[in-house]
Amino acid sequence: MANAAIVRIAEYHNDVIASLRLYFSDASPSFQERFFGRTPEEISVELAARLEETDLRSALAIFSTVEAAFRVDYEQRCQARMRDDLSRAFRAMYKERKKKVGLEEDIFEAWKDEWPGSRQLIGSLRGAFKFRHWLAHGRYWKPRLARTKYDFGSVYGLAEDVFNSLPLCEPD
Amino acid sequence: MSTRAPRNDFDEFVRRQQVSSTVAEIDWEKERDEWLDYLNLLYKRVEAFLTTYTSSGQIVLEYRNVKLNEENIGSYIARKMVLRIGRQEVSLVPVGTLLIGCKGRVDIVGPAGKARVLLVDSDASGLAALVHVSVGTGGKIPVFAEPASRTIKWAWRIVTRPPERRFVEITQERLFDLIMEVANG
Numbered sequence: 087m088a089n090a091a092i093v094r095i096a097e098y099h100n101d102v103i104a105s106l107r108l109y110f111s112d113a114s115p116s117f118q119e120r121f122f123g124r125t126p127e128e129i130s131v132e133l134a135a136r137l138e139e140t141d142l143r144s145a146l147a148i149f150s151t152v153e154a155a156f157r158v159d160y161e162q163r164c165q166a167r168m169r170d171d172l173s174r175a176f177r178a179m180y181k182e183r184k185k186k187v188g189l190e191e192d193i194f195e196a197w198k199d200e201w202p203g204s205r206q207l208i209g210s211l212r213g214a215f216k217f218r219h220w221l222a223h224g225r226y227w228k229p230r231l232a233r234t235k236y237d238f239g240s241v242y243g244l245a246e247d248v249f250n251s252l253p254l255c256e257p258d
Numbered sequence: 259m260s261t262r263a264p265r266n267d268f269d270e271f272v273r274r275q276q277v278s279s280t281v282a283e284i285d286w287e288k289e290r291d292e293w294l295d296y297l298n299l300l301y302k303r304v305e306a307f308l309t310t311y312t313s314s315g316q317i318v319l320e321y322r323n324v325k326l327n328e329e330n331i332g333s334y335i336a337r338k339m340v341l342r343i344g345r346q347e348v349s350l351v352p353v354g355t356l357l358i359g360c361k362g363r364v365d366i367v368g369p370a371g372k373a374r375v376l377l378v379d380s381d382a383s384g385l386a387a388l389v390h391v392s393v394g395t396g397g398k399i400p401v402f403a404e405p406a407s408r409t410i411k412w413a414w415r416i417v418t419r420p421p422e423r424r425f426v427e428i429t430q431e432r433l434f435d436l437i438m439e440v441a442n443g
Contacts, residue, residue: 117358118359121359122359122385124358125353125356125357126356
């Protein structure tokens with residue numbers, strides 16, 4: 087079962103897509119005013135740009151949810167004094183740096199090393215987070231990505247795999 | 259093989275893709291030719307405004323063919339007017355006739371920007387005069403008033419910047435302002 091937060095993002099995303107398609111159609115009450123003097127092709131190009139931007143923004147929201155889930159899990163494992171290897175590794179980190187740990191170099195690495203079977207998924211996540219950094223930090227450089235295209239669908243699928251495969255601890 | 263009824267959405271999608279009888283009745287060649295005639299009228303007007311400068315050689319005016327492609331009409335050739343003013347080049351680029359709310363558009367394009375000239379209903383003073391929004395109250399669906407049937411007289415107009423978006427006649431002074439705006443910023 088998918089995490090409730092990413093399901094809410096997907097539902098919101100679908101509503102925005104449907105709203106944009108309606109707004110850019112002649113069924114919209116403001117169509118004449120908004121697109122006065124424009125060609126059908128110009129309207130299609132603008133709609134495509136809006137849909138693409140929406141896709142990217144929704145993907146970023148999924149990344150934020152994934153990051154929050156890993157950080158919350160880190161704190162829970164540190165506080166709950168669980169006895170598995172991952173929780174022990176987190177507590178060792180917490181002794182030194184408290185909450186000032188890096189998502190990728192510390193938390194992801196600990197999962198990869200200490201949680202059996204997570205290596206491939208964490209590798210995919212690290213690749214996708216390069217795309218997340220490009221998205222979140224102004225998109226001013228050309229990202230070197232593991233795959234040619236990340237979009238909302240692929241990022242959602244990856245997040246779903248994370249929530250379905252890794253036992254991320256939630257707040258009590 | 260299943261013969262169940264098609265889904266409503268798909269049914270509606272297929273229906274919308276059919277050429278409606280209204281669309282089929284339109285003489286698209288006539289629409290295109292009318293638009294090209296109006297385009298020539300605009301060019302003649304601009305030529306007249308610039309005579310002093312073109313006759314002295316300070317502005318060189320020439321035409322280049324551009325290929326336009328519009329739904330139902332297909333591809334056709336129209337003329338683009340190019341004004342060379344010293345090192346600057348400003349073009350009047352025809353965009354097409356199948357547009358939202360108007361019969362034609364020419365973009366005035368220069369190194370510093372772009373402005374639009376539209377072929378609109380000569381009786382309309384601005385966008386607000388053409389756009390009617392009906393609002394339903396108390397949960398009732400709005401009633402749309404049918405526009406009165408009349409022959410529209412088309413005229414080239416400059417659309418002022420938002421929020422006014424008024425249609426103003428193309429005078430020599432306004433055309434010069436537009437050219438300077440797109441050339442110099």
